[in-house]
Amino acid sequence: xxxxxxLIFGFSVALSWQNLWxxxxxxxxxxxxxxxxxxxxxxxxxxxLPITFNVPPVAAIIMLAGIYYGAQYGGSTxxxxxxxxxxxxxxxxxxDGYQMARQGRAGPALAIxxxxxxxxxxxCTVIIAMFGPPLAEVALKFxxxxxxxxxxxxxxxxxxxxxxxxxxxLSMVAMxxxxxxxxxxxxxxxxxxxxxxxxxxxxxxxxxxAVGVFAISEIVSNLSEKTEDxxxxxxxxxxxxxxxxxxxxxxxxxLRGTAIGSFFGVLPGTGPAIAxxxxxxxxxxxAKDPDRFGKGAIEGVAGPESANNADAQCKFIPTLTxxxxxxxxxxxxxxxxxxxxxxxxxQVMTQKPDLFWGLVASMWIGNTMLLVLNLPLIxxxxxxxxxxxxxxxPAIIVFSGIGIxxxxxxxxxxxxxxxxxxxxxxxxxxxxxxxxxxxxxxLGPLMEENxxxxxxISRGDPTVFFTRPISLGFMIATxxxxxxxxxxxxxxxxxxxTG
Amino acid sequence: MKVNLLDNRDFLAGLMLIVxxxxxxxxxxxxxxxxxxxxxxGYFPIVLGGIMAAFGIYVMVQGLIKxxxxxxxxxxxxxxxxxxxxxxxxxxxxxxxxxxxxVALIFVSAAAGDQFKWIEVVVMAIVLTxxxxxxxxxxxxxxxxxFKGM
Numbered sequence: 001x002x003x004x005x006x007l008i009f010g011f012s013v014a015l016s017w018q019n020l021w022x023x024x025x026x027x028x029x030x031x032x033x034x035x036x037x038x039x040x041x042x043x044x045x046x047x048x049l050p051i052t053f054n055v056p057p058v059a060a061i062i063m064l065a066g067i068y069y070g071a072q073y074g075g076s077t078x079x080x081x082x083x084x085x086x087x088x089x090x091x092x093x094x095x096d097g098y099q100m101a102r103q104g105r106a107g108p109a110l111a112i113x114x115x116x117x118x119x120x121x122x123x124c125t126v127i128i129a130m131f132g133p134p135l136a137e138v139a140l141k142f143x144x145x146x147x148x149x150x151x152x153x154x155x156x157x158x159x160x161x162x163x164x165x166x167x168x169x170l171s172m173v174a175m176x177x178x179x180x181x182x183x184x185x186x187x188x189x190x191x192x193x194x195x196x197x198x199x200x201x202x203x204x205x206x207x208x209x210a211v212g213v214f215a216i217s218e219i220v221s222n223l224s225e226k227t228e229d230x231x232x233x234x235x236x237x238x239x240x241x242x243x244x245x246x247x248x249x250x251x252x253x254x255l256r257g258t259a260i261g262s263f264f265g266v267l268p269g270t271g272p273a274i275a276x277x278x279x280x281x282x283x284x285x286x287a288k289d290p291d292r293f294g295k296g297a298i299e300g301v302a303g304p305e306s307a308n309n310a311d312a313q314c315k316f317i318p319t320l321t322x323x324x325x326x327x328x329x330x331x332x333x334x335x336x337x338x339x340x341x342x343x344x345x346x347q348v349m350t351q352k353p354d355l356f357w358g359l360v361a362s363m364w365i366g367n368t369m370l371l372v373l374n375l376p377l378i379x380x381x382x383x384x385x386x387x388x389x390x391x392x393x394p395a396i397i398v399f400s401g402i403g404i405x406x407x408x409x410x411x412x413x414x415x416x417x418x419x420x421x422x423x424x425x426x427x428x429x430x431x432x433x434x435x436x437x438x439x440x441x442x443l444g445p446l447m448e449e450n451x452x453x454x455x456x457i458s459r460g461d462p463t464v465f466f467t468r469p470i471s472l473g474f475m476i477a478t479x480x481x482x483x484x485x486x487x488x489x490x491x492x493x494x495x496x497x498t499g
Numbered sequence: 500m501k502v503n504l505l506d507n508r509d510f511l512a513g514l515m516l517i518v519x520x521x522x523x524x525x526x527x528x529x530x531x532x533x534x535x536x537x538x539x540x541g542y543f544p545i546v547l548g549g550i551m552a553a554f555g556i557y558v559m560v561q562g563l564i565k566x567x568x569x570x571x572x573x574x575x576x577x578x579x580x581x582x583x584x585x586x587x588x589x590x591x592x593x594x595x596x597x598x599x600x601x602v603a604l605i606f607v608s609a610a611a612g613d614q615f616k617w618i619e620v621v622v623m624a625i626v627l628t629x630x631x632x633x634x635x636x637x638x639x640x641x642x643x644x645x646f647k648g649m
Binding site for chain 1: 508509511512515516519520523526530531534535536537538539540543544547548550551554555557558561569570572573574576578581582583584585586588589590592593601604605608609611612614619623627631635640641643
């Protein structure tokens, strides 16, 4: 019964006019940037972080979360209509969704994607509400060694499961940790890596790195590509509603997709792309006539779309209950919490119940809004696709610039972001994934702190990480992740999935 | 056949990691190391820098074996102009105020694209500046002067 009381409390928070409004802005913006190819949720949230300073914490987090799951919806719209995945998670949706659109069934494809995401979102809301509190309770008993091991596991998992070369991703985690060191050491008061700049003694701003690497570098990269013509199926979006047969065919894939997405969602580091791809493969295996896949099978839209939405939402479980971000976007959300003066961790749930339960309830409300809003607005989204990139990117730059400047009212931060824009582009070209770097950057100071504390408690004995049962568990899990992913068979399969 | 190292993706990635990791260790050389029991401020950066440099060597060797090339162009135009736009913006925010800084930012960054159409950019500058002023200065109440010294 406590679950229901908590959810009712959550809804009472989320249904205030202010929170509803921010939820709406969030999902609207999320869909918008999900539709637009050159900009993702990561850059958007990074740019908008400073704007949330003046907003109460609950409303800010509700909005940022809305951008995140709204982007998953938007990404599927362009995948279906234009064969252009707005987000990586929608790559799989292109396979059958676009074929459906070419057969004049764009309407049902869009509708089933939205309905599947809605069902997945609703189920995940309940999952978060059910598993959040017990997890937080366990986490409250964690000491420094447990936290260190947990963070190590999170970082290693994030690097190993990320797209691209494992060693390079691990190096990027180290890069992030190193960047996190810049600034004054809490224990000794010594300024490290400050290069004589007084601005650097407070550390590098979170927004600076995020905007530099994820907004500016992305724009440089997009500008280096030639513009291509897109074929848009606008006129053919007639008859939105799927038939009864479509519904019956999609229900199974939606539920299985939700299960797959929730599973991958809780694992740190796995992006929604892995969840949606796994769901697609499963549906293809289960289908009586796998030949239909790739030719407009509705299951190929329903499953992956549910899976990526479930994944996006379940990423909030480790983030909110343990204070450990499960993806780069979650790292930004944690950053937003920190900026609001809320230390992320298991205590959030007990100290700030309105934040936790309000957010959980708002996700359900946001998903409802997306369902109601998106189908009628499809025309608007499609016309947005015709806006050329040369008009789009200066707007992104303007928002980024003002965003960075307004954090500390400092030009220094803007210069620093410009430098990170260049560095980030070099990383992109050398195929060094920047997402693990951001996780390392966020967790770096916490990790060092917990490492020092753990060794202080144990009087310098490093076996402390292996003698305490929970910590040992995390260490074994870390080792298992590395061993499994380094196994040749898995390595090959992974290369196929992540491309 | 001459092996072109400047085009070798993983060789460059490894080099970048070695330089960063090694540089980190070099800069941290004077920070007190402390002991495992009481770690000084130098402990974490030096260990990390070492790990990074080691990974870097591995990546570099991989690059020499696999010889994978860097994909895509370096798009020098955008890579140089966009940071300049940001620097101009930061500088003008301090010197001339919000509106001149924004207008300059829009004009310079628009030059980073492969097409620069004067009329379009002028219209865009007016619209974007008006919208941002409305949203950030009047809407969110950010305390920046629109024009400095006027």
